[in-house]
Each structure stands twice: as C-alpha cells, then as structure tokens.
Amino acid sequence: MSNIEERLEARYFDKFLPLIYSKSFGQRLIDSSPHQLRTWESRTGKVAIFHRPPPTIKEDAFAKPERLGRVIKQLAVCYRKDLRGKVALAREVLRTLFEATDNVAVAFSGGRDSLVALDIARKIRPDIPVMIVNTGIEFPESIKYVRQLAQDWNLNFYEVKPKVDFWKLTGEQGIPVAGRGNTTFMRDLSNKADVKLSNSCCRRMKETPARQFYREHKIEGVITGLRVSESLMRKLNFADYGALRYSKTYNTLIAWCLYAWKDQDIADYIQKYKLPLNPLYNMGYQRVGCWSCLQDMLYKDSRLFTLQKQHPKLYDVLIKNLGDEMMRLYSVWADIEDFELDTKELEGLYRPCDFVMLEQYRKENKKDSRTDLLDLEIENPS
Template sequence: MAYDTMARPSTLAARLDAELRHAHPRTVIQAAVETLGDKLALVSSFGAESAVLLDIAAKVKPDLPILFLDTGMLFGQTLDYRRALAAQLGLTDVRDLRPHYQDLATVDPQAKLWQTDTDACCHVRKVLPLDRALAEFDGWITGRKRFHGGARLSLPVVEQAGEQVKFNPLANWTKADLDAYAAEHELPAHPLVEQGFPSIGCWPCTKPVEQGEDVRAGRWAGSQKTECGIHLARAPGAVADVGGDI
C-alpha cells in the first residue's frame, strides 16, 4: 500500500480514512508508520485502556516516540504503571512531557488552578506541553474510541488535525475487544481500574464511577467538561502563549 506523503494533510487524511476505516488497529499503525516514518509519534496517558494500543504499537515499531503528559498532578500509580509497562513492552523512546516552570509560575503558582478553572489548568499542563512536542512531527496516534461517547461517537480512524494527520486505530473497537486483546496478550491493568476508575487522568479531577455509568463519567465529574483540550481544534501550527518567557 503506497501513500502520497506530499499530499495536503486534509487530502491525505481523507484518503487514508477511506482505506483504513475498517482495518485492524495494527494495520492502521503500520500504515501510519509507512506514511510518516520518523515524523510520527504516539500520545499515551498510560491510563486504564492504554496497554492495548501500546502493545500493538510496540509490535510494529518499538522505537516509536511515545509522548506522555506528566502534568505534575497524576496519580502515583500512573507514574509507576508508565515505567513498568514501558519496560515490559520494550518501548525504547518514551518522552515525559512536563509543563514549563515559567507557565506554572505565571498562571498556577499555588497549584490550585484546577479548583477555579479546569480548562486553564489542562491548557497549561497538557495542551501547551503537547503542542510544543508535536511541532517536530507530521502526525500522531491516539487511543480514542467511539464507545467513549460524546464527541467521540463520530470519530474517524484518520483525520486532519491542523497541519498534521491524526490516527485513531482503536476508533472501531469496543470495550469487549480491548478486554479480549488484553487477556490474550496478558497485559497488566492499571492498578486503579480495580478500584472503580475506568478512565484515569489527574487526581484532583478523576473520580471512580458507579456501575452502569459512562466510562468517562469520573472525569471532571459534576461539570460540562468532557475533554482536556488536546483533541480540540486549534489554529494550524499555533502554540498558545500564557505569558512569560516560553
């Protein structure tokens, strides 16, 4: 399968989505690697469902850059899981992305911004670090799935994201598909899953969910917020500034 890497991102994304919309996740990742080579990264939270995508990616390209957003407010269990899982899967290029000190000093000096403005907190701790890191890539892989609901119900397998191409290899998979793959390949679960956390982010804004609730119901519970911001559309090539020397 050959791809025109000189095509505009929108044209390339549309063609790839048409060809890959029913493909196995491994096929999607292989196509992404063939298309973008060293200009491709995978963004992972090392959360409740991350092991499946990371295992598939490791089987395709173990040195694929893995971008991990260490916000400074993650559960200790997530940090331990990130180290253990990366070692088990043989991932050789996991990059820890942290917010710039100047950004935090400017907008969140007391680390309490999450109490008053969760969007701004996510912006400084997730969006800005990821935008900076992605500047060197032409495309990236995410772990989003349609069964998470909300805006993800219409998630394509391949889409345009500003000047980049975004791949969502697990878009078509259900929770049963993920569980079956994890069991078959004996992948370790995030330690918080058995405590009622089916989706895991920063500790101040992540709660356990009740049986039957939406998988992401514990994220920013009690608010209208459903996304941290890294998957929301922004101006092509733009990296927002929060002030300070960044």
C-alpha cells in the first residue's frame, strides 16, 4: 500500500472523509500510487482524493463485510458523542467540503433533519444558497413554512419546480410503492395486481430540477440532512462512500454532515436553538415530503393514515386519481384479491385497525408458502 493510500485509509476510518489538496500537489500524490485512485476536481483548482470503495461481493466475498464492520465500529464511537460533539462532527464535514470548493448549496426539504443541517451551515456561511424543490405535490403547510423561514432567516433562497406533472407521470410510468431497493417485491406485486409501479417520479420531479439548478448556478457541493441511522440501505451506502462523496446524479460533491446524528440529537438541537419546525410534525406526520407519495402505503405506520385525518380533501384527490390501483395493490398484498373488491371498499379497509388485522390475516395465509415473494420483508422507505 502506497503512502497516499495509507493516508486515505486512515482518514476514512477515522473521519469518513476524503483528503483535499491543491491540484498540483494532489496530482503528484495520485501519480505516486500504483493503483488508480478516485478523485474529483473543483473549478478552483482543488482536488478531492477518496478512499476506494470495496470490490463487489463477486470479486471479494469478504471485503464489503470487513469494511462495514470497521465503519460500524467507528460509527459507534461517533454515536456516543454528546450534542456538542455531534455538531463538531458536522462542522468538520462542512469544513472539508468548503475546503474543496466555494460553490456550495444546501438542499432543503422542509424537514427537521435538513433544517438542522441548514442551521449549522448558515452559521458558517450566512449567504449560502438554499434550494428546495417544489414538486407541486408538497403540503401547503410546507411551502408556506419554507417561504416564511427564508424570509425570517434572510436566506439566499431558491424554489425550483419540475417540468412534469405527478399525475400524468404516474399514469405513464407507474406509481411509487414500496421504496427503492425493493425491486423484486415491486415486480411481483406489480404483476399480480396488474398495476404499473415505478420510482421515476423521484428522479423526474426531484433529482432532475435539482440537477438543473446545480448546473445553472455552478454548484459543486451540496449539503444534505441525510443520516446513517435512518435505514439499512443508508448504512450500507455510507460504509462504501462515507460522509463526503461524489454524486454522478448531480455531478457534485454530496455532504452527509449529520451522518452520526440520532433522532434525539435532532430533537435536542432544535430545542436548544429554538428552531421553527414545519407545522406538519405537530399534526402527526413523521415525514413531510410529497403528500401523494405511496412509498409507505403497505406499512402500519403509513403516512396515508395521517393524511386521511389531517388532510381529507387531499386524500380524496389521491383516491380519485389512484384509488383503483391502490385497491388492487392492497388486495394482492393482503391476499384478499379473490373477493374482487373495488375502490368503494378501500375507505373501509384501509384504516390503521383494519390494516393490522389484514396484516395478521396475510401472515397466517403465508405460513405454508414461505417462498412467496410477497412475504419478503421490505425496508421502510425514508
């Protein structure tokens, strides 16, 4: 292992960060390595050199598990830090990002995690651009909240919109159910229910307008509120790429400055600094994204149950547009498709208490068919 590779490994498993150098010095280090290193170069002449991700399981069956183990061990150290220590970790990620490039923006969702990331970032750089994607299916309260926050905090604020319509897109591409990383489950569910499923709405309505904004404003680094503890998929991804990585999707560096934060850390920070929260949280919502999203439809804590109570008019719009597809998906998932239920029955069946009973009914029916693809556990989307 060359000297630069030893430094990259030490930096990664200590801080989960790349090394940043001037272009000329960085190039000499790159040339000294016998292996091809992963790099990124800014417009200002800085170069980021990344610790290489592990080979695939097919290439080396032990590399990924070994790396994951080392990452989890170091994350445990980070998790034990108090709030002051967590803020210090976040600021170190941001300092590394600002060292790599001056052209940085905050990707703000209106949620509490990105609110904390935004507050930490603006205390370092008050004029940092703040961008939110208004998909057209955001909660009215969210849009009002972020606009008021932009005014109260005097943010360098940008609100961007997609060029596609959610209802038209889902009609053409399919509706989002079950989340990313559940391809097998989605395919089997789609075939049995005869309903097109797709996660293309996230790409077309969120990623595309964000990417266009970054390109037009020459943004090279993006600050997010992503946290490792939110899902297994994020933990696995973090083990491979760390707290500051290059994104092909956006052609920018992406910073996970809150990677080591837990739910309580977020709550403590918000309370300590008296940050104004999105009012949707006080209405019972745990996630504040697109109100018409069906990603967690087949979970007992689905946001749709809160939508029924808090925003019945929006829920009615959802049923009017996608009720038939929802009923077919629900029937197949619950193993009650033989009853040939239609959209009218959905209102009586898709309720928290009925969901729990149908979930139990489904499990009992699956006991003798454990290989059925619909009995696979799927990861709750975040």
